[in-house]
Amino acid sequence: MTPGARIQAAIEILEQVWSRNQAADRVADMYLKKRRYAGSSDRRGIQGTLYEILRRRSRLDWWVERSGSSLTAGPRSRLIANLALSDKSSPNQIATLFSGQNHCPDTLSETEHRLADALYGKPLNHSNMPSSVALEYPEWMHASFSALWGDKLKTEISALNQTAPVDIRVNTLKTTTEAAKSELKSQFIETEYTPLSPIGLRLIGKAQLGGTKAFRNGLVEVQDEGSQILALLCGAKPGMLVIDYCAGAGGKTLALAASMGSNRRIDGQLFACDISQNRINRMEPRLKRAGAKAVQRHALMGPDDLWLKKLYKSADRVLVDVPCTGTGAWRRDPNAKWHFTPKNLADICAQQKTIFSNAAKLVKLGGRLIYATCSLLHEENEQQLFDFLKHHNDFKLVPIEQVWSETIGGELSPTGSCLRLSPASTGTDGFFCTVLERA
Ligand SMILES: C[S@@+](CC[C@H](N)C(=O)[O-])C[C@H]1O[C@@H](n2cnc3c(N)ncnc32)[C@H](O)[C@@H]1O
Numbered sequence: 477m478t479p480g481a482r483i484q485a486a487i488e489i490l491e492q493v494w495s496r497n498q499a500a501d502r503v504a505d506m507y508l509k510k511r512r513y514a515g516s517s518d519r520r521g522i523q524g525t526l527y528e529i530l531r532r533r534s535r536l537d538w539w540v541e542r543s544g545s546s547l548t549a550g551p552r553s554r555l556i557a558n559l560a561l562s563d564k565s566s567p568n569q570i571a572t573l574f575s576g577q578n579h580c581p582d583t584l585s586e587t588e589h590r591l592a593d594a595l596y597g598k599p600l601n602h603s604n605m606p607s608s609v610a611l612e613y614p615e616w617m618h619a620s621f622s623a624l625w626g627d628k629l630k631t632e633i634s635a636l637n638q639t640a641p642v643d644i645r646v647n648t649l650k651t652t653t654e655a656a657k658s659e660l661k662s663q664f665i666e667t668e669y670t671p672l673s674p675i676g677l678r679l680i681g682k683a684q685l686g687g688t689k690a691f692r693n694g695l696v697e698v699q700d701e702g703s704q705i706l707a708l709l710c711g712a713k714p715g716m717l718v719i720d721y722c723a724g725a726g727g728k729t730l731a732l733a734a735s736m737g738s739n740r741r742i743d744g745q746l747f748a749c750d751i752s753q754n755r756i757n758r759m760e761p762r763l764k765r766a767g768a769k770a771v772q773r774h775a776l777m778g779p780d781d782l783w784l785k786k787l788y789k790s791a792d793r794v795l796v797d798v799p800c801t802g803t804g805a806w807r808r809d810p811n812a813k814w815h816f817t818p819k820n821l822a823d824i825c826a827q828q829k830t831i832f833s834n835a836a837k838l839v840k841l842g843g844r845l846i847y848a849t850c851s852l853l854h855e856e857n858e859q860q861l862f863d864f865l866k867h868h869n870d871f872k873l874v875p876i877e878q879v880w881s882e883t884i885g886g887e888l889s890p891t892g893s894c895l896r897l898s899p900a901s902t903g904t905d906g907f908f909c910t911v912l913e914r915a
Contacts, residue, residue: 477518480573480580483555485514486525487581490551493530493811500530500811528562529554530810531637534609535600536561545591552581556588560595567592612637612810616818617803620853628900632852635900640807642679643670643904645699647730649737649767653677659690672888672902673704675734694765699727702804702897702904706797706848707731709895709909711883714743716792721835723748723773726759728797733768742770747787749774779834792843796835798828800851804906807899825855832864836871839914845871848909852898857908861894864912871912879911 477485485507492503504523508514514522529536529551536557537549547553559565559573570592576583584592601610608615611633625632644667646656657667657677665683670676677696679685690696707728712718712735720729729748736744746768750756753775763771774783801816801824802809832847839845847864849856865871876895880888888902894910 477514477521478578478580479521480575481578482518482521483525483573484579484581485511485518485522486529487551487555489522489526490529490554494551497815499809500526501809525555525558527639527810529558531612532558532562532600533810533814534612535605538602538605538609539595539598539600540591543591543594545587545594547587547591552588553591555581556584556591557595560592561598561600564597567596612813614813614816617853620855624852624854632898632900635898636803636806636906637810638807638899640700640899640905641903642683642685643673643699643701643704644677644679644685644696645673645704645731645734646675646677647695647697647766648675648734649740649742650693651695656690656695659695660688663688663690670701670704672884672886672904673701673708674884674886675708675731676701676704692765694767697727697730697762697766699731700805700808700905702850702902702907703727704731705884705895705897705904706846706907706909707795708735708883709879709911710735710793710795710846711844711879712736712744712746712793714738717745717747717787717790717840718793719747719749719787719791719795719835719838721749721794721796721838722798722831723750723759724752724755724797726762726771728795729759729771730762730766730768732793732795733763733766733771740767742768745772746770747772747774749776749784751776779830784834784838788837789840791838791840793846794835794838794843795846795848796832797848798831798856800824800828800849800856801853802850803852804850804898804908807905821853821855825860828856828860829863832860833868836864836868836912836914839871841914843914844874845912845914846909847912848907850905850907852896852906852908857896857910858894861910868912870915872915874911874913876909876911 489507493500536554540549540553559570574581574584646653666680667677670678685691712732723729736742756773756775873893877891897904897907
């Protein structure tokens with residue numbers, strides 16, 4: 477593909493992402509699957525441009541607004557702005573890429589010419605940009621983030637705008653971390669041990685893991701190190717009754733299954749439920765591959781679900797990985813940050829509060845409830861915890877340092893009522909976790 481054709485492909489993908497509000501990686505995968513002629517360097521080029529635009533969106537929009545071109549921000553104007561500001565392309569060079577020929581983007585309109593002229597030679601970052609524009613986050617989240625991080629705001633948010641590494645969880649139901657590492661190496665896939673998770677490997681460079689024998693045979697799964705840690709902090713062990721209450725498609729269920737493994741099978745009872753039948757269905761092939769078919773799955777019919785009621789006060793461990801704004805996962809889906817409004821946040825918080833207290837009903841005396849999000853917002857984390865404790869005096873906090881040393885041990889020594897992970901502090905996605913025990 478020519479450079480211009482790659483740009484047109486990025487424009488078409490961005491049009492779909494923004495008009496249909498879909499996840500960029502899925503749209504890009506589908507788009508590229510249908511275009512077999514795109515070779516690996518074309519794919520890399522297209523994805524590179526795509527993520528550049530997504531990660532620079534608010535700065536590009538700031539410049540488009542000030543260009544005097546009367547253009548509004550959209551896939552083409554953002555692409556043109558990026559070429560001028562980041563690649564330092566001249567208006568002529570941009571016009572050559574937008575030739576309208578051989579799958580290249582249509583020729584520049586008069587206003588687009590004006591945009592390219594106005595931005596040529598300008599820097600992408602400008603000292604007049606407000607913090608939310610310069611650091612690429614929704615303005616309405618500023619109060620929350622600055623209260624949380626203070627003078628670390630820039631470091632924390634900048635790290636959230638970087639590319640995330642690919643982490644792999646080794647399935648200890650089937651193998652060991654060392655053996656999985658050698659197996660991947662034998663297929664020319666280089667990895668290193670993750671610094672915090674004892675069951676994690678981090679990819680060095682790029683690789684298509686899905687096609688490997690190690691993946692097909694269920695030895696490994698792609699999972700961020702932070703997610704692995706959350707599952708480990710549950711302290712699930714052989715013989716226990718464990719419930720993954722918001723199991724989704726089973727990312728953490730699989731990790732819990734491995735924690736409960738004994739002689740290569742799950743020892744104890746592991747239940748996975750979710751409100752979404754579709755997600756519960758998507759778990760099935762993953763469980764099969766991982767050798768964890770014994771997991772009992774259920775799509776919830778609401779808080780009065782009979783299946784659920786039978787499990788009241790019976791679980792040693794309940795993981796409640798609630799739906800959230802996903803602010804901690806912005807490295808992987810930078811477009812997601814623009815979906816939420818203050819009203820959405822208020823709705824999600826109300827949902828989290830209900831789910832948290834419904835899940836608590838399942839915990840037996842002496843059992844543990846693990847509340848987790850992949851959000852960094854105080855409202856979805858500490859605020860939910862304080863609120864829960866106000867209304868549930870039969871639960872007490874287990875200090876996170878105690879949980880960490882019981883379940884993971886080793887390097888990190890967090891203290892206090894909860895664990896916060898973030899790209900800047902731990903090199904993982906952003907997560908929150910707190911552990912409560914029924915007294
Ligand atoms: C953060 S995701 C869970 C991700 C999953 N634990 C994993 O590791 O892949 C939150 C999940 O909560 C589910 N959910 C939403 N409302 C729920 C409810 N009222 N009860 C149970 N699950 C719910 C959503 O369908 C979604 O799958």
